[in-house]
Amino acid sequence: MRIKSIISMIILLKITIFGIITISVECVNSNINNNESLDYSSRRQFVRAVNPHDKHSNINNNESLDYSNRRPFARAVSDNEDPATLFKKLPAVARLVTAIAIINGFSDGSIPADPVIAELLNIDTASLKQLEKFNKTSVDKFIESVSSAAMDSSNETLTVEQAMLDVFKIMTIWERIGKLENISTTYSLASLKPVESWSISEFKNFNLMNTLGLIDKIVKAESSPIPELKKQLAVLASAVTNLPPATTMKPFIVTLEKWALIDSFVDIMLLHNSHFDVLLFTSPSFNAHTVQYIPFATDPDISVMKDVVVSLFSCINRTVTAGFANGISDIEKLSSDSKDRWIDGILKPSVPLSNINILSKFAVEMKKLNYLWNPVSTETHYHMMRQVFDLQKHRGIRLTQNAIDSISNTLETKCLIADMDKSFLENMKQSAKHVKLLLRKVQALESIRNAFTSKVINDFNKLSTQTKSSDVSSIRTVLRSLSQSFKLIQNSKSLQKHVTGAQTLNEVYAEPHTQPLVTRLECLMKEIKNTDKIASILRSVKILRKLKSDRKLVEKFKEVSSAVSKSLPLLVSLRKIAEEYKKDNSSGMTDLKKLKPLQGLSKPFGDAVGALVSITKVSRSELETFVRNGESTQKIADIYGTPEQQRQFESQWGNFEATTQQIEMFLSDASIWEKSIAIKKNLNLSAYGQMFKDLTILNSIDVKLEPRLAATEGFDNITTNQRVTQIVAEFRASLMELSKLDLDFSRYKSAFNSMKEVLRSVEAGFKGEKLELSISVSRSGNVTTTTEFAIVATSSYSGLVYTVGTLVIAVILVTITFLWCWYDQSCIYHKLKRRYITNMKTAPELGSITPDSSQDSQSEREAERFVARKPHTSQLPPPPTPSPATLTPTSANTTTAASVTPSGKPVSKVEKLKKDRIEVEKKRVSKKSRLNKTI
Structure with a gap:
């Protein structure tokens, strides 16, 4: 019996523990303010x-x-x-x-x-506003004028136009690089001599890809090729150690950066030798009159057309539609999203997500607008609109023919020099290339030297099987960031060739050709006016000529203007639909309002x-x-x-x-x-x-x-x-x-x-809970949290779960305790009960009956009732039978009056109690036997 009781108790305890765990997990999941335990x-x-x-x-x-x-x-x-x-x-x-x-x-x-x-159209709100004012008639008239414009495209005209552009470019470059005064004395290329001795050959022995592969194996714990990795890193360390410190490299970089401007100076010389002199004997009209009198459209109209075409090829900062990463096409997926079992299981929404279909009416109109724009959001339309937009930027520029002719007069009378010697230009160009290449390689070496300091190199030797994967990963990160630098150094020959080639610039720049050109450049900067206007007209002429060469220009342009024009009714419809949501009092809308946070x-x-x-x-x-x-x-x-x-x-x-x-x-x-x-x-x-x-x-x-x-x-x-x-x-x-x-x-x-x-x-x-949340969006679109996320539950679901769970556990524990004490006779309850019954039964035998015998009789009756109410008490030893000598007359009479046997002989109360106890014990044994069979 004891074993069965213990087994039953263990089973019930398991049920209780499982219930406790289940309730605890449910409460933790309900309490969303709990700290996340999964890091x-x-x-x-x-x-x-x-x-x-x-x-x-x-x-x-x-x-x-x-x-x-x-x-x-x-x-x-x-x-x-x-x-x-x-x-x-x-x-x-x-x-x-x-x-x-x-x-x-x-x-x-x-x-x-x-x-x-x-945002769904991938344009900004300002463009949408401008779309309402779009004038299709004006833009179509503009493109017809562009298509029908009469232009002179003879070789002579093209040469003049290019020569005028060259003048402007020469002046722009010279203004950008400065006068290059004292460059040969302040930043002498002779100081580059020490760079020749830098050894970069060891870098060719370093296999970057193999090293990255070894690191990958270590990080993935596939294997531990630490010796091989240390060997590769030792090659790198040796190559880096042989380089001078980064501080030593810096002055060389400054010198090379100054001399790199010579490349632009060579460009000036080449431009000067190209078509420059043609302006001395040709009237530079270059179709200026054609460009100046085109009936241009308004800037906002052309801008909104460009925005429509380039919308597919640009990214904007989404403020209210950030979740629709694919734009309008994402709206079509909402119906299936709302039925997704994975989403329903992990979110456990408090309202039906099928109510999301309320947005379908708005989505239908948006799809119409999308279908209208898609055919004109192509690469061909994009390139065409870029050129039209660039042409539009030169709108309104006016320049008289006299102002144009004055350029020829200035070049002929004030700023005239002979062309540069071609061999001289070629030598200078080659020397400038050496300077630029040497600059790139020294900068690459500086990056490598800065990345692999003495401390980092010493850490290479400390690598072992105990090294953390994060430490090895950091080496990989540095190596990958320098992959282009390694590639440049490993694919190059010695630095000596570049140093020698760069040093020839000292002699070339000192040639007698240089100073006359500098003098002419200063003259151009001083004498020629209206250069910005001239350059603008020149660019517009080139764009106009390119647009006219496109046979389908008018057709493609009108496709865009039609798409923009037809968008206006749809915008009105979309705004009307959005307003109708304010009047929607359906149950679906009511449910979704609960998710307002x-x-x-x-x-x-x-x-x-x-x-x-x-x-x-x-x-x-x-x-x-x-x-x-x-x-x-x-x-x-x-x-x-x-x-x-x-x-x-x-x-x-x-x-x-x-x-x-x-x-x-x-x-x-x-x-x-x-x-x-x-x-x-x-x-x-x-x-x-x-x-x-x-x-x-x-x-x-x-x-x-x-x-x-x-x-x-x-x-x-x-x-x-x-x-x-x-x-x-x-x-x-x-x-x-x-x-x-x-x-x-x-x-x-x-x-x-x-x-x-x-x-x-x-x-x-x-889950239908209120969120008190404050998030600010910076101008760049980055999201920053300005206050902590405070979530206050409005539903009593969590509290209800906790209360009901506690009550269930309490009932189970009480039941276990009761059944345990019911079967276990060593329980404190049974011990107290037996002690009480023993005291009640032995009380009449403790001596002569006193005047308080009525109280004793009352105690016996209480004991009898107690025994009758609890028939399963344990077997008690028979009480001692009192001798007749000890009985007083009062007690004897009481006993005789109490009961008699069937034969007429009187029976004492104690004997009757003993008899009753035997009967009760028989019943208890019988009942216990039936209970054991049931179990």
Whole structure:
């Protein structure tokens, strides 16, 4: 019996403990103010960086970073969420939050219709306002005038126009570089002599890609090739140690930077020798009258047309629609989002999310507007509108023919010199190239020397199997950031050749040709007036001629103007629909109003998730194609470009190596971040906060759309080499495609850092809880938290769960205690009961009956009732039978009167009690036997 009792008690205790745990977990989940207990930053598994040129990379060159289409990660018997699932579901949550925010904003008037419309169209609100004033008649008349303008395109006219542009460029360059006075004495190139002795050959023995691969294995804990890694780092350390300190390099860099301006001075000489003298004998009319009398459209009309066309190729700061990272197309996904089981399970919304379909009426009209704009948001329309917009910028410039003719007179009478010797120019150009190359290499060496200080090099020797993965990862980060510097140094020969070539500039610059040119430049700066107006007219003439060469110019332009004009009725309809939400008193709207606090979370949550969407959309192969074509385009400009094209290219192209570095860092960091995601399934939404915080490691990518389009204009029309034309065209196409993605991750760092709190608040908002939240948005679009997130529960759900749970546990504990004491005879309850009965039974036998015998009889009756009420008492020893001598007459009479046997013999009370006790014990044994059978 004791064993069965113990087993029963253990079972009940297990049930109780399970109930306690369940209630506790439920209460913790309900109390959203609890601190998050999952900090994945301390246990994330770093993985190796992936460099696009790394032979150790396990990512195929054609592999896309679109995680939605990738196979699930090989996580054997893992309880973690598949990142591919997160990359689909979290944007869906962001869409729901933004949709709820817009609906509530329309309902109470806190969000006007125009910002929503503008952001979904990817333009700013000012452009939307201007669209209402659009004058289609005016712009169509303008483009007809452009198409029909009569222009002189003879070779002589083209030469004059180019010569006038050369004059302006010469003056601009000279103003920018200064007079170059005392450059040869203050910054002597002879001081570069020590650079010749710098040894860079050891850098060629350092294998960067192999070193990164070894670090990856260590970080991933696949193996521990510490000896091999230390060997590679020792080669690097030796090469760095042989370099002079960075402070020693700095004076050489300053000298080279000054002399690098000579390259621009050579450009002046080349421009002077090109078509300069043609202005001495030709009237420079260059179609100025044609440009000056075109009936231009108004600037706002052309601007709004350009905004419509470029909307697909630009990124804006979304304030009220941040969760719609893909614009209007995201609205179509809301219906399926509201039915998603994963979302419903993790958010546990307090109202039906199907009410989100209230936004469908507004979405239908937005789709009509989107369908109207999509056909004109193409690359061909983009290039056409860029040129029209540039032409429009020169509107209203007036210059008389006399002012134009005065330029020829000035050149002929005041600023006349002979052309430069061609061999002299060639020598100076080559020397200038050596200066620029030497400057780049010394700057690369300085970067390497600054990164690998003596302390860092000493730490290389301390590497062991006990070294933390984070420490090894930091080495990888530094190496990757210097990949372009290593590439430049390892692909170069000794520095001696460049030093020797650069030093020849001292002699070349001192040639007698130089000073006469400087004198003429000063003359031009002093005597020629209206240079800005002349340059503006010249540019407009070139643009006008290029527009006229486009046979479909008028057709494409009118397609854009028609799309803009037809947008006006839809804008009116959209504003009307937005106003109707204020009158909507349906049950669905009432439910969504309970989620009003989510409106303050749409911006920070949407920004962070929008960055996540950009990461999943970018293609590795597309980025690598962009880099390859960009590098090829640089070579093409140097080999096939005309002097004019080369100058245009160099002035607009920028530092493409820096862009390449950004792309390599992004690809590697994105891979590391993705593989570090380790989040258990079925957790709170706030558990994904660390995943977003880790996105702060991502580097932004600036593809420089407008400057690089301008730099490559003209190269795509080189008919002598179709391969050149193809490469430039492919580069421009990939440049346009990348510009559609928002790759400026630096804008969202504050949003990433606040995502733990934001996610916790989003989770609470969907559960019908009030959020007191204050978030400010800076002008740059970054989100900063200005107050702590304070969440106050309005629902009594949490308290009810706690109360009911406590009562259930209390009842279970009481039941266990009762059953335990019922079966266990050693329980304190049974001990007290037996002691009490014993006292009651032995009281009449303790001596002669006293005058208080009536009180004793009363006690016996109470004992009898107690025994009858509790028939399962333990077996008691028979009480001693009192002798007749001890009985007084009073007691004897009482006993006789009390009871008699069936034979007529009197029975004492004690004997009767004994008999009753025996009967009760029999009943108890019988009842206990039946109970044991039942158990």
